[in-house]
Amino acid sequence: MSTTDYEHSVVLVTQKYDVVGTRPIRHDGVDKVTGRALYGADFQTAGLLYGRILRSPHAHARIKSIDTSKAETYPGVRAVVTAKDFPLMESNEILTLGELIVNLKHLRSNVLASDKVLYKGQPVAGVAAANQHVAEEALGLIEVEYEVLPPVVTVLDALKEDTPILHENLRTEEFGQKADKASNVASHFQHRLGDVEKGFADADVVIEREFHTKTVHQGYIEPHNATCFWNKDGKVTIWCSTQGPFEVKDATAYVLGLNVSDVKLVPMEIGGGFGGKFEPYGEPVAVLLSRKTGHAVKIVMTRAEEFESTGPTPGSYIKVKMGATKEGKIIAAQAYLAYEAGAFPGSPVDLGALCVFGPYDIPNVLIDGLDVVVNKPKTAAYRAPGVTNASFASETVIDELAKGLKIDPLEFRLLNAAKEGTRRADGVAYSGIGCVEVMEALKGHPHWMAPLEGPNRGRGIALGYWMNGGGPSSCTIKVNADGTVNLSEGSPDIGGTRTSVAMQAAEVLGIPAEDVHPTVVDTDAVGYTTGTGGSSVTFKTGWAAYEAAQDVRRQMIERIAMIWDVAPDSLELNKGMFLSKSNSELKMTFKELAAQLEQTGGPIVGCGNVQPSGIGGAFAGCIADVEVDPETGKVDIRRFTVVQDAGKAIHPSYVEGQMQGGSVQGIGWALNEEYYMSESGQMMNSSLLDYRMPISLDLPMIDTVIVEVPNPGHPFGVRGVGEVSIIAPPAAIANAIYNAVGIRMDRLPMNPGAIMEAIWEKQREQKK
Amino acid sequence: MHRKTYVRSRINGEDMEFLCEPRQSLLECLRDIVGLTGTKEGCNDGNCGACTVILDGRIVTSCLVLGVEAHDKEITTIEGIAAGSSLHPIQQAFLENAALQCGICTPGFIVATKALLDQEPNPSEERIRFWLANNLCRCTGYDKIVRAVMDAASKTQEAKA
Numbered sequence: 001m002s003t004t005d006y007e008h009s010v011v012l013v014t015q016k017y018d019v020v021g022t023r024p025i026r027h028d029g030v031d032k033v034t035g036r037a038l039y040g041a042d043f044q045t046a047g048l049l050y051g052r053i054l055r056s057p058h059a060h061a062r063i064k065s066i067d068t069s070k071a072e073t074y075p076g077v078r079a080v081v082t083a084k085d086f087p088l089m090e091s092n093e094i095l096t097l098g099e100l101i102v103n104l105k106h107l108r109s110n111v112l113a114s115d116k117v118l119y120k121g122q123p124v125a126g127v128a129a130a131n132q133h134v135a136e137e138a139l140g141l142i143e144v145e146y147e148v149l150p151p152v153v154t155v156l157d158a159l160k161e162d163t164p165i166l167h168e169n170l171r172t173e174e175f176g177q178k179a180d181k182a183s184n185v186a187s188h189f190q191h192r193l194g195d196v197e198k199g200f201a202d203a204d205v206v207i208e209r210e211f212h213t214k215t216v217h218q219g220y221i222e223p224h225n226a227t228c229f230w231n232k233d234g235k236v237t238i239w240c241s242t243q244g245p246f247e248v249k250d251a252t253a254y255v256l257g258l259n260v261s262d263v264k265l266v267p268m269e270i271g272g273g274f275g276g277k278f279e280p281y282g283e284p285v286a287v288l289l290s291r292k293t294g295h296a297v298k299i300v301m302t303r304a305e306e307f308e309s310t311g312p313t314p315g316s317y318i319k320v321k322m323g324a325t326k327e328g329k330i331i332a333a334q335a336y337l338a339y340e341a342g343a344f345p346g347s348p349v350d351l352g353a354l355c356v357f358g359p360y361d362i363p364n365v366l367i368d369g370l371d372v373v374v375n376k377p378k379t380a381a382y383r384a385p386g387v388t389n390a391s392f393a394s395e396t397v398i399d400e401l402a403k404g405l406k407i408d409p410l411e412f413r414l415l416n417a418a419k420e421g422t423r424r425a426d427g428v429a430y431s432g433i434g435c436v437e438v439m440e441a442l443k444g445h446p447h448w449m450a451p452l453e454g455p456n457r458g459r460g461i462a463l464g465y466w467m468n469g470g471g472p473s474s475c476t477i478k479v480n481a482d483g484t485v486n487l488s489e490g491s492p493d494i495g496g497t498r499t500s501v502a503m504q505a506a507e508v509l510g511i512p513a514e515d516v517h518p519t520v521v522d523t524d525a526v527g528y529t530t531g532t533g534g535s536s537v538t539f540k541t542g543w544a545a546y547e548a549a550q551d552v553r554r555q556m557i558e559r560i561a562m563i564w565d566v567a568p569d570s571l572e573l574n575k576g577m578f579l580s581k582s583n584s585e586l587k588m589t590f591k592e593l594a595a596q597l598e599q600t601g602g603p604i605v606g607c608g609n610v611q612p613s614g615i616g617g618a619f620a621g622c623i624a625d626v627e628v629d630p631e632t633g634k635v636d637i638r639r640f641t642v643v644q645d646a647g648k649a650i651h652p653s654y655v656e657g658q659m660q661g662g663s664v665q666g667i668g669w670a671l672n673e674e675y676y677m678s679e680s681g682q683m684m685n686s687s688l689l690d691y692r693m694p695i696s697l698d699l700p701m702i703d704t705v706i707v708e709v710p711n712p713g714h715p716f717g718v719r720g721v722g723e724v725s726i727i728a729p730p731a732a733i734a735n736a737i738y739n740a741v742g743i744r745m746d747r748l749p750m751n752p753g754a755i756m757e758a759i760w761e762k763q764r765e766q767k768k
Numbered sequence: 769m770h771r772k773t774y775v776r777s778r779i780n781g782e783d784m785e786f787l788c789e790p791r792q793s794l795l796e797c798l799r800d801i802v803g804l805t806g807t808k809e810g811c812n813d814g815n816c817g818a819c820t821v822i823l824d825g826r827i828v829t830s831c832l833v834l835g836v837e838a839h840d841k842e843i844t845t846i847e848g849i850a851a852g853s854s855l856h857p858i859q860q861a862f863l864e865n866a867a868l869q870c871g872i873c874t875p876g877f878i879v880a881t882k883a884l885l886d887q888e889p890n891p892s893e894e895r896i897r898f899w900l901a902n903n904l905c906r907c908t909g910y911d912k913i914v915r916a917v918m919d920a921a922s923k924t925q926e927a928k929a
Binding site: 023025030032033035036038042044133218219220222223269270271272273274300302303494495496654656658660662663664665687688693694695696697701702 | 898911913
């Protein structure tokens with residue numbers, strides 16, 4: 001297979017490798033360009049039934065009764081289920097699902113509501129029928145009586161006194177203590193470093209601003225799907241597209257009162273996730289329908305269901321205050337982050353709080369975080385969850401500070417850049433990080449120095465920090481007689497990770513990437529592996545593959561030592577060749593030895609099980625050139641460059657792809673995307689026409705620079721690369737808009753309406 | 769259950785017959801009746817382009833065409849793009865340029881690109897971006913897709929020269 005020749009824009013090359021850092025064609029590529037790859041909705045089996053879900057039309061209501069009798073007798077309908085079909089159990093157990101933590105009771109209610117509905121689109125009943133049209137018709141025959149309650153649609157409304165309460169038994173957990181009365185604030189926490197009051201008192205310039213951001217969706221193109229079969233022996237099989245096979249399998253088992261070993265999940269190809277495909281939605285309902293009918297049941301969501309019933313990322317209200325000396329040192333920073341969790345607690349406000357000032361070394365910091373429930377779908381992770389909102393605020397305030405001090409915004413950031421040993425406000429000190437290197441690469445980029453001409457055009461920059469994630473992972477590698485190997489892993493491949501994982505095994509074994517055949521296997525066939533999230537797969541599963549390959553190498557050396565009758569420690573494997581350190585006559589290729597395994601003691605399978613520490617956080621920055629149309633308020637992106645520290649880019653093409661894709665999601669968040677809610681809590685734009693994600697025509701090419709400051713905590717220096725690039729674009733674009741037309745944007749999205757309001761506001765102030 | 773209608777189409781060069789309900793979309797017929805699941809459903813209302821197929825020489829979103837409308841028509845799906853045992857140059861260019869991440873939108877992009885290059889062998893970047901504006905990709909930011917289309921165009925031109 002050939003690799004493409006690219007201008008390799010890596011600014012700090014680390015170590016030389018044979019496979020790592022090259023650009024082989026991805027292993028699953030042919031199936032994905034010919035239509036052969038099977039995604040969840042493509043799954044078929046004999047006797048398959050189709051399920052549909054009845055959803056609440058109200059944002060907040062009490063369910064008084066559900067009558068399914070007419071639907072049950074409708075021709076073609078095979079079964080109807082409601083929350084009554086769940087096994088009885090009282091549980092408040094807390095589960096960890098990927099990047100988020102959920103309460104089991106809330107999870108059940110989010111799968112099928114029992115007493116109350118808390119958002120429009122919350123599931124109330126499920127129907128299985130011979131086809132989806134019959135199932136859809138039957139939904140209309142289910143009679144649900146609701147007592148409609150006033151909804152709470154925004155975080156600011158939820159924080160008001162005397163506002164309607166979503167959960168009668170939810171009391172604020174504040175600094176470890178539970179409050180006395182029910183509230184919509186699930187938790188309030190604080191991070192404190194130094195003395196922020198003194199910091200502000202000592203500062204020469206202090207800027208404080210308020211920000212509002214709207215709910216946005218992950219927007220993957222493949223809707224959620226689940227096909228489930230309850231066998232006569234009580235064992236359940238799930239075929240679905242998920243980021244977290246083990247998370248969804250275990251959650252489904254817990255929700256249904258099953259043993260985790262009674263449920264097997266077969267991960268199908270997955271059509272995007274971005275954090276949104278960790279939680280079970282249709283799976284438990286399809287399992288219940290399968291138990292009632294004896295057939296496999298497939299549930300595929302519509303696009304409107306995706307928007308109204310799966311996890312978006314929170315809208316938020318944010319205050320940021322920062323103070324600096326006239327020499328340009330930021331000496332105090334304060335953030336107040338109030339995030340909409342949606343219907344159930346668990347917004348990523350905690351992650352926003354950890355990262356909001358992440359790129360900077362600031363001695364005095366105070367961060368308040370509030371997790372607030374509202375009558376909208378329960379939020380889920382979305383690419384660096386919680387950080388884009390917070391950094392939009394902090395990175396525009398920093399820009400304003402730099403302007404006030406008449407210091408170049410990039411120089412100002414460099415003056416305050418986080419380094420090894422810098423403490424975050426939560427107390428964690430950075431190990432080797434690439435923050436300064438990313439800023440230097442931005443500074444040295446031709447884009448930063450290029451002249452900017454023409455009216456209403458501006459350039460902005462911003463930085464972002466994301467911690468990255470890890471978790472347990474497992475791999476096996478089997479050696480084939482032709483010298484290739486099969487690699488089995490438990491990490492669903494959303495963006496080319498089969499290849500980035502296989503390449504790390506190939507590097508150890510000294511064989512080409514193409515000779516490693518990776519497969520994502522089911523949950524019975526591989527050790528527990530946390531999901532594809534937190535930018536973790538190339539880090540953790542790459543490490544598991546590295547260990548499995550080391551195991552293969554050890555076993556192969558033992559085998560050849562036996563054949564040659566020499567001591568194993570006198571042998572080594574070098575670029576696919578087994579060599580004796582003392583006798584240059586003794587050599588055998590990996591392929592030659594592989595061909596002899598079956599006659600010399602049997603097969604070799606290597607195993608790698610890891611739970612790595614040493615997660616390396618990532619920094620990214622971007623430069624955005626915009627043109628603002630002062631007549632319509634439309635903002636065009638004219639040029640865009642993203643710089644990111646990858647640690648080590650295993651497959652640079654797919655690292656660039658993550659950087660470009662994250663940047664464009666950030667651009668969509670900045671300019672267009674929002675849940676447009678009515679006062680009654682109805683989403684008014686639940687289609688891809690009205691929820692306007694970026695299209696090809698909106699965008700220029702997205703230039704990338706990969707910085708490589710190796711993560712000391714990984715065999716190849718890998719940091720995660722999937723998420724951090726989404727963080728900076730909204731702030732960079734806001735800063736560019738300021739430089740273009742002189743308005744400071746304090747809300748997302750910065751759509752034409754918001755831009756025009758800000759321009760008119762400025763004109764009114766100028767007239768005064 | 770609704771009465772089914774007989775439909776005869778030429779799909780990827782082969783004559784096919786199937787029965788479908790009048791309300792079933794061409795997308796549903798291709799996927800659930802004919803068994804060609806390479807054509808993907810992303811929105812079922814014509815806004816994402818994942819279900820793009822070529823119908824009598826024009827690209828359509830197959831979710832907005834009824835199965836019965838395909839009677840006596842010629843259809844090309846992603847499964848019909850490669851000739852014999854080798855990939856089409858567009859497919860090869862998508863692989864070499866890493867123009868896919870999750871791959872769910874890829875069939876729609878490749879079919880739409882085929883229709884473009886069949887009538888305009890050497891389109892500009894702007895033209896490509898305009899032509900593909902009905903195909904949503906959430907993973908790539910379009911950069912590598914646009915480069916793949918330009919690469920496929922130039923390689924096809926070279927092959928002809």
